[in-house]
């Protein structure tokens with residue numbers, strides 16, 4: 354992938370190959386003899402030493418050249434910056450170094466009118482993507498251009514980084530972009546089929562992980578492209594059966610992660626892990642039901658849920674007083690009321706949330722109707738049990754099911770959703786170490 358950075362056979366050849374292979378001493382001594390070599394370019398592609406060092410991840414040489422205060426935004430023949438090449442090749446240390454040196458994230462190449470963010474997303478280097486986003490968030494670009502605008506920046510054919518990541522089957526990048534405010538329903542101009550959304554492109558690429566991410570962030574299964582096709586028809590046409598099953602408008606609606614809510618983004622890590630886990634379990638179970646009986650039937654490892662031993666009875670005082678099925682793990686602050694993770698999600702999840710609409714009524718505490726300042730992991734009340742610490746969120750004791758219901762309704766009513774999700778608790782939390790395992794379900798690195 355990417356274009357080659359071939360060196361040409363002329364007097365500079367030695368310098369270029371020394372940069373490419375990271376031979377710092379040779380580069381230093383050549384530049385010491387003739388400092389004008391710093392400005393050498395390859396004959397055809399017009400790659401500078403910075404381009405070659407960046408594309409090959411030669412961080413020492415890159416640092417040495419940048420310390421001689423060379424402009425970090427030199428352009429090659431395709432108007433690519435060194436930062437674009439580092440992002441394309443996933444050279445994270447070079448990406449960081451160039452950003453520290455003040456490299457401009459708003460440069461567009463003349464191939465497809467793409468930025469460094471497009472490159473990182475297209476090639477799926479999610480760590481580079483994250484670094485570029487984090488650095489931009491606190492930069493003048495965010496202040497003058499607007500951070501959301503940067504995240505949704507379009508290339509020459511109207512593709513945002515999210516479109517490219519979805520098309521190229523890059524679920525980690527899709528997740529990071531959505532987490533940073535990428536518009537899940539944006540249509541392309543001329544990229545792919547005109548009017549394609551990220552969901553159309555994921556359907557075409559056939560990545561179930563990308564489809565799952567997009568749906569969880571509220572992508573619309575009924576949005577048509579310019580030729581009137583919905584993502585479902587695209588998946589069918591390209592014979593991606595499992596994707597098609599999830600995209601079928603008659604399949605149950607997925608839950609949508611309540612990311613735009615301010616207090617969710619301010620969750621501490623433990624709370625976020627707990628909620629994300631409950632969320633992924635709920636959608637995974639829904640997915641299993643959809644795929645059941647198809648050729649894409651998932652493993653049946655969850656089907657014996659609830660039959661496992663070792664689930665001890667909890668005191669009624671610990672039970673969530675909304676669903677009466679799960680133990681309270683989340684505390685609403687500042688009022689201190691407690692409920693289970695599943696009910697917390699049902700309080701915050703919306704179907705078809707539109708991130709472009711500015712104001713979303715924030716949820717209130719279901720007990721006192723007071724505002725929710727923060728969500729935290731609840732202190733468990735039963736202190737007799739030595740295994741029972743606040744951090745013990747893997748404890749099988751958290752899971753408790755008294756009755757079984759069918760997870761079928763697409764109801765968005767508070768009670769309906771909470772009981773539907775609550776049922777899913779049976780399959781989770783068996784044994785410890787599940788959080789690490791569940792991270793895989795979230796397609797995180």
Ligand SMILES: [Zn+2]
Nearest residue numbers: 673676693696
């Ligand atoms: Zn509950």
Ligand SMILES: [Zn+2]
Nearest residue numbers: 688690718721
């Ligand atoms: Zn309250």
